[in-house]
Every structure is written in structure tokens, then in C-alpha cells.
Amino acid sequence: MNRTETLRRKDISHFWHPYTDINSLEKKEFPVIEKAEGVYLLDTEGRRLLDGISSWWCVNLGHSHPDIIGAIRKQSGILQNSITGGMSHTEVIRLSEKIAAIAPGDLSRVYYASDGACSVEAAMRISIQYWWNLGRPEKKNIISLSGGYHGDTLGCVGLGYISRFHKSVEHVLKRSITAESPYCFHCRYHKRSEDCGLECFASMEKAITENSTSTAAVIVEPLCQGAAGMRIYPPEYTARLRKVCDENDVLLILDEIAVGFGRTGKMFASELAGIVPDMMCVGKGLTGGSLPMSAVVASEAVYDAFRSDSQTDRTFYHGHTFCGNPIAAAAACAAIEVYERDNVLENAGMLSEMLSEAFWKYRSIEGVHGSTALGCMSALEISEKRGGAVTALQIADSALRKGLFIRPLGSVLYLWPPLVTRKKEMEKMLRIFEDSLIENLS
Numbered sequence: 001m002n003r004t005e006t007l008r009r010k011d012i013s014h015f016w017h018p019y020t021d022i023n024s025l026e027k028k029e030f031p032v033i034e035k036a037e038g039v040y041l042l043d044t045e046g047r048r049l050l051d052g053i054s055s056w057w058c059v060n061l062g063h064s065h066p067d068i069i070g071a072i073r074k075q076s077g078i079l080q081n082s083i084t085g086g087m088s089h090t091e092v093i094r095l096s097e098k099i100a101a102i103a104p105g106d107l108s109r110v111y112y113a114s115d116g117a118c119s120v121e122a123a124m125r126i127s128i129q130y131w132w133n134l135g136r137p138e139k140k141n142i143i144s145l146s147g148g149y150h151g152d153t154l155g156c157v158g159l160g161y162i163s164r165f166h167k168s169v170e171h172v173l174k175r176s177i178t179a180e181s182p183y184c185f186h187c188r189y190h191k192r193s194e195d196c197g198l199e200c201f202a203s204m205e206k207a208i209t210e211n212s213t214s215t216a217a218v219i220v221e222p223l224c225q226g227a228a229g230m231r232i233y234p235p236e237y238t239a240r241l242r243k244v245c246d247e248n249d250v251l252l253i254l255d256e257i258a259v260g261f262g263r264t265g266k267m268f269a270s271e272l273a274g275i276v277p278d279m280m281c282v283g284k285g286l287t288g289g290s291l292p293m294s295a296v297v298a299s300e301a302v303y304d305a306f307r308s309d310s311q312t313d314r315t316f317y318h319g320h321t322f323c324g325n326p327i328a329a330a331a332a333c334a335a336i337e338v339y340e341r342d343n344v345l346e347n348a349g350m351l352s353e354m355l356s357e358a359f360w361k362y363r364s365i366e367g368v369h370g371s372t373a374l375g376c377m378s379a380l381e382i383s384e385k386r387g388g389a390v391t392a393l394q395i396a397d398s399a400l401r402k403g404l405f406i407r408p409l410g411s412v413l414y415l416w417p418p419l420v421t422r423k424k425e426m427e428k429m430l431r432i433f434e435d436s437l438i439e440n441l442s
């Protein structure tokens with residue numbers, strides 16, 4: 001048995017993989033990665049695989065970025081962990097200042113967590129306690145979008161319920177109030193972008209106005225409902241949402257965990273909508289995808305509601321052991337410096353043009369139901385008539401054999417390359433993607 005096969009055997013003996021069907025994994029010759037550089041994952045058989053989904057949407061600056069590695073190395077020799085409850089350390093101070101400097105508007109108070117889901121949990125709890133602190137405990141519900149995804153803790157699943165993933169726990173969830181998804185792939189109003197009047201927003205507006213007295217916050221993934229199948233929707237939706245939240249005394253939380261740090265072409269998606277939320281959740285690209293770290297970035301007004309006085313304790317009693325971990329903070333500082341110094345958004349602009357042009361062209365391939373693109377995210381749907389999700393998986397397998405790693409979301413195939421991908425590498429990704437489509441659809 002060769003080394004890779006030995007490793008696979010050991011893997012399936014002990015490792016419980018996330019979001020992975022056990023039976024098909026056990027039959028599959030899945031890649032075992034041992035190294036990664038730039039846009040490539042290198043497996044134990046010496047194959048170089050283009051990382052077409054930035055390793056679950058986070059490696060925006062490519063793998064093994066020398067500045068991030070340098071920062072991690074340096075920091076790990078100085079201070080690996082230090083409690084942040086009631087005291088501080090140099091790296092978390094440095095990072096908080098950097099985040100406040102790049103965050104939209106007056107978002108300047110940074111609360112740390114480790115994974116995206118933990119930051120959403122924190123934002124949810126901040127919003128509920130915000131109103132409790134202001135003497136309005138009846139404002140305790142959250143409104144979210146149908147088909148949204150905000151992480152896999154039970155609290156988050158109550159907000160972002162996707163039946164395929166979460167139906168086994170539906171009976172124990174506290175579900176949010178949900179508004180209709182802005183699902184442009186299958187617009188219920190049969191509109192195209194040219195004549196879209198945001199008809200789907202009426203459902204959100206109704207949810208907010210009818211429940212404003214009991215609602216603490218609305219949370220949405222701005223501009224793209226990722227895990228639902230890359231449902232990209234117009235920025236005007238988020239702009240209108242800001243207005244209606246303001247009119248109804250409801251906080252707005254934007255979950256930028258997937259789209260923050262350049263994915264839409266702007267540092268944060270809210271900039272495309274021209275608005276500032278009350279809170280923004282970030283994760284994934286914050287450390288350039290190198291280490292787990294997430295954060296809630298809140299406005300001054302939200303933060304101020306947590307000041308105690310002699311009569312009332314308004315403290316936010318919520319936290320995680322590794323809040324603001326120094327090594328992750330050092331990695332995030334290095335990543336933010338790279339985003340700013342290396343004109344990453346300019347490169348992302350070039351990739352965005354290539355992606356949207358290619359995905360527009362793929363619409364003419366029989367079996368492709370439609371396509372969508374924004375910034376460095378592009379998706380298409382395989383029509384049910386041509387096998388939908390089953391065919392999408394076959395296409396991903398073909399791409400893997402040709403050297404491109406992608407992972408479909410049901411019948412949706414997408415590319416989400418590192419923002420630093422070079423032109424030639426992008427051309428190669430698109431060539432393999434197209435060849436794999438044609439091979440399986442013609």
C-alpha cells in the first residue's frame with residue numbers, strides 16, 4: 001500500500017469530517033494535502049491542485065503568504081496566549097486599531113471570537129442585550145433571510161436554516177422570523193436585473209414593520225447568500241434594509257464572514273450598498289484564512305449601551321477562552337497590511353472581469369440553467385433536467401482529475417479563487433472548469 005493509501009486508511013479510521021457523507025468518503029480516493037503555496041494545494045502524490053474555492057472561502061491572500069507566516073513565527077516565539085478578560089496584550093490592541101481604521105463608518109468596537117459562528121452568536125446576543133440594557137427586553141427576536149447561512153451552532157442554525165443541512169435538528173431550534181430570500185436565480189417575480197424593482201424586499205419590509213416592537217435585529221449575508229447556493233442579489237436590497245431598520249428601531253447586523261475582506265471587490269460588501277450596519281461579523285479572510293479568528297465590529301452607540309452605572313450592571317457576560325488570541329491577532333495584522341499594501345482589490349478587479357465574462361459565456365452550454373457573478377465569486381446552476389446535483393458532483397470530480405479543486409453546493413458550481421490569483425492561473429482555472437462542464441454536459 002502506498003503512503004497516500006495508508007494515510008487515507010488512517011484518516012477514515014479516526015477523522016470525522018465536516019459536511020462529508022461517510023459512505024462516499026470511504027469509497028473515494030480523496031486528496032491528502034500536505035503543503036500549500038499561493039493558489040495551489042499540494043497533495044501527498046505530488047499533485048498541484050488549484051484551490052478554486054479558497055479553502056472554504058477564506059484564503060484570500062493565497063496559501064503560505066510569507067508576511068503572514070513571518071508574523072505567526074515571530075509572535076509564536078513571544079506570546080501564544082494571554083487572557084483578554086479585564087486585561088490586554090499588545091497584538092490585540094494593534095489589531096483592534098487596524099480593524100477600526102478599515103471598518104465602515106463608525107464601526108470601531110471590536111469583539112473577538114474564533115470561528116464565524118461564534119461571532120454571529122455574539123452579535124445576536126449583543127443585539128438582544130442592547131435592548132435589554134436600554135429597558136426594552138421585549139425586543140428579543142431576530143429576523144433573517146430564508147436560505148441564509150450563519151454557521152452551525154444551534155443559535156446560528158435558528159437564524160440560517162438550510163433544510164438539506166439542518167432538518168435533523170429543526171425540532172430543537174429557536175427559529176428566527178424569516179423573510180423571503182432574494183433568489184435571483186429563480187426570481188419568483190420573473191424579473192431580470194434590468195427590470196428588477198426589488199419586489200422580494202416587500203417580504204422583509206413586512207417582517208420588520210409587523211414585528212418591530214418585538215425585534216432586536218435583522219441579520220443578513222450582504223449581497224450574496226453563499227451556502228444557499230451563491231445567491232447573489234443587488235446591493236440596493238441592503239441599502240433599503242438599512243432604511244427600514246432605522247425607521248423601525250431595529251439593529252442591522254451584516255454577516256460579512258464570507259464576503260468581507262475584498263470578495264465583492266470592496267473591502268466590505270456594505271460599501272457597495274453605501275451603508276453602515278450597526279454590527280458587522282467578520283472571520284475567514286480576517287487572518288488571510290491562516291488561523292481561526294472572527295470578530296463582531298460594533299458601532300459606538302451599541303458599545304455605549306453596555307456601560308454600567310451605580311444602579312445597573314450592563315456588562316456583556318459572554319466570551320471564549322481564545323478571544324483575541326495573540327498569534328491569530330498577529331496573523332490578522334499582517335493580513336490587513338497585505339490587503340492594503342499589495343493592491344489586492346485591484347487584482348481582484350481583474351479576476352472579477354475574467355470570471356464574469358467566462359460565466360456569462362457558460363450560460364450558452366446546454367444544461368447550464370443560469371449564471372451569476374460579483375467580484376471574485378461566480379456561480380452557475382446545472383439544470384435539474386441534466387442531473388442537477390449529481391452532475392455537479394461529476395463535474396467537480398472531472399475538475400479534480402484535471403487539477404482544479406471545487407466543491408458544488410447542490411446543483412450550483414462556483415469559483416471563489418484567492419484574490420491574489422494571477423492572470424495565467426485564473427485562465428487555467430477557467431479552462432479546466434469549462435472543459436469539465438463540457439465533458440459532462442455534451
Ligand SMILES: Cc1ncc(COP(=O)(O)O)c(C=O)c1O
Nearest residue numbers: 115116117149150151221257258
Ligand atoms: C456568511 C457566513 N456566516 C457564518 C459562517 C460560519 O463561519 P464558520 O464556519 O467559521 O463558523 C459562514 C461559513 O461559511 C458563512 O459563510
